[in-house]
Amino acid sequence: MNQLRRPIEFVKDRLGFETLIKPLDHNAPPETTEGKSQWAYIFGFGILFSFLLQITTGIVLATNYVPSPESAYESVEFITYEVRFGDTIRAMHWIGASAMVILVLIHAMRVFLTASYKYPREFNWISGVVLLYLTFGMALSGQLLRWDQDGVWTVMVAANFAGRVPFVGEHIAQFVLAGETVSGSTLTQTYALHVFILPIAMVLLIGLHLFLVTYHGISELPKAGKPVNPETYKQEYEEYVEKHQRPYWPQGIWNELFFGGLVVTIIVSLAFFLGPRDLAASPDLTDLDSQPQPDWFIVWYYALISIKPHGYEEVFLVYLPLGFFLFLLILPLIAGKGERHPSKRPFAILGLSVVAGLFIMLTVVGLRAPWVPDYETEPLQAEQLGTQDERILEGARVFHERGCQYCHQVHREGGEWGPDLTEVSTRMGSEQIAVRIVQGIGNMPAYQDILTTEEVDLLVEFLNEVDELGPRADE
Amino acid sequence: MTSKPSMLYRISGGRFGRPPAKPETGCPGGCGCARAVAGGSGIQQTTTRRNFLRRNFLGFVGVGMAGFAATLAGIPIIGALFSTPARSEQIWHVVGEVDDFPVDETVKVEFVDVEAVPWSGPAARNAAWLRRTDEESFIAFSVYCTHVGCPVSWRAGASLFICPCHGGVFDREGEVVAGPPQSPLVRLDVRVQDGDVQILASPVPVTGERPS
Helix, strand or coil, X not given: CHHXXXXXXXXXXXXXXXXXXXXXXXXXXXXXXXXXXXXHHXXXXXXXXXXXXXXXXXXXXXCCCCCCCCCHHHHHHHHHHCCCCHHHHHHHHHHHHHHHHHHHHHHHHHHHHCCCCCCCCHHHHHHHHHHHHHHHHHHHHHHHHXXXXXXXXXXXXXXXXXXXXXXXXXXXXXXXXXXXXXXXXXXXXXXXXXXXXXXXXXXXXXHHHHHHHHHHCCCCCCCCCCCECCCCHHHHHHHHHHHHCCECCCCCCHHHHHHHHHHHHHHHHHHHHHCXXXXXXXXXXXXXXXXXXXXXXXXXXXXXXHHCCCCCHHHHHHHHHHHHHHHHHHHHHHCCCECCCHHHXXXXXXXXXXXXXXXXHHHHHHHHCCCCCCCCCCCCCHHHHCCCCHHHHHHHHHHHHCCHHHXXXXXXXXXXXXXXXXXXXXXXXXXXXXXXXXXXXXXXXXXXXXXXXXXXXXXXXXXHHCCCCCCHHHC | XXXXXXXXXXXXXXXXXXXXXXXXXXXXXXXXXXXXXXXXXXXXXXXXXXXXXXXXXXXXXXXXXXXHHHHHHHHHHHHHHCCCCCCCCCCEEEEEEHHHCCECCEEEEEEECCCCCCCCHHHHEEEEEEXXXXXXXXXXXXXXXXXXXXXXXXXXXXXXXXXXXXXXXXXXXXXXXXXXXXCCCCEEEEEEECCEEEEECCCCCCCCCCCC
16 A cells, blocks of 8 residues: 555655645535535536537547648548548537537526626626637537538628628628638638637636636525625635535535536547538539528527518627627626525526527527428329319429429428418418419518419419318328 | 635635735834834935836836737737738629520529639639520629528529528519518629620628628
């Protein structure tokens, strides 16, 4: 035993181990290190571990990635199909990024829920908010680096958003594109952002964030009726942790290490079984039939700007996100003291529920994206409709060819943006249907100048009868 | 087991900040106490003041030099980082001969971007929608949806431009007929010269900023 202890003691002494871990060696509120409530304090470590994993897998990817618009796509293909474990590494980077986004959001929600951003931890929160946005910045720029059809259009859309910012929009847009269009420098600049600038900023801010956590101590669980008073808070906190004598090191850290390990295990396992995000087609800005798909963490926003009420463009595209960003940043400065317990902050909790609910709802809607026209839809055939009536079949053909079917379903065939028209004859008469087609309404374009009178008649006949007919599959 | 360092120590900045100041024996007045101790000695008094001034001066020199160096290094760094290429001149791109285009048909035309560099690869190529309206006149549209810039696709059957991202729809004249966009598709200048159809394309009409 002594034989083993000696080298350990040697290393500990020469490394100054006691001093090295000193920032961890302090008393913490007992509820953060034991009991059920300690599990509310683990998410930061999950983020830290997934961040370290991102750096590692990112470095591995960088050994083969070529940040040139000519070759980037092929080098990603090379990584995916040729490099040993390359597809797994790509998957780890992709799923790790997703995990980081999810964990950062959960972490922020927990801190908001317990109002841990209040005095004296204002800068813990502010640095965390900046880290949240940097995480999203990493996710967005990473999407571009795939340099497939989705990635290329992502930057185009991003530039268009930036272009809407008042006064400086055009300059930001030009910065995002590194020029006036997606060009030679767009990819290299984004590469530098994703690989150097943003990660360095994150490492520095994570350092500050962790320093502040140890400096101010982990926030205790809030108690209802015990508001934060800057006059007495530090004194009370200190008396509280001294009374319980629960050192953070090492008792308080085991479950966080456990959780961090669990996060990495899940990421690697999922990566192994699910594989990386499929590459879209090779980038081609002249392929105008492409339907760019944003990555999932931004889909909620796509949904928001699709289903928002008509008009109010600038509000939804610029002022709302910008306002939300600023609100989060200055939150501890406008609500730095007072009650922390959720039961005493009904409006804060209501606000959080609304934002979280909207995020999930919009993400679900956005992933279905019913507003995307269905170009792939096939015309209904005679055998499906179970009829040989020439005019009905002609109507079905017009319904498909003139694009009605991009947005309207009949018998489960077609897009989902407009109402399902299978049973339209039970809701509207022939006259009404004809007027609706010719004049349009809301998001339905007027087909007056597009369709001939004969075609309108065919469509009306088809829609009147289609309810009675049916796809063979239903019989 | 030794007891953990107290929070008081920590709050006073003990762990990360300076160690707690040594109590100055019999001299609570800080700087002023030098004078008190010195009593009538004018020499010591001036020495102290000179020390004070020198410390401050050296501090200014140090901070000033570091600041100067940072600015000096920063100018080229920030300058290069935010350099955008000189506003590229718009160039007339030949996209085909007049007779290549049937009247009243909207077709896609491709051209090489003005900002292209030898390593641009696929990013060098751009497209536009072009329709011949009669024997001699053409009308051309930017392919970027005026909502957030996705590519609009011409669906000949429906005779509409449809954007796949958020369901924006434009008619053959580029006017909005459905969905979230609020302004018509951006028109590009077209001319016919020596039997060639030429398009003057600005690279990306950043939404809302650049009326045609």
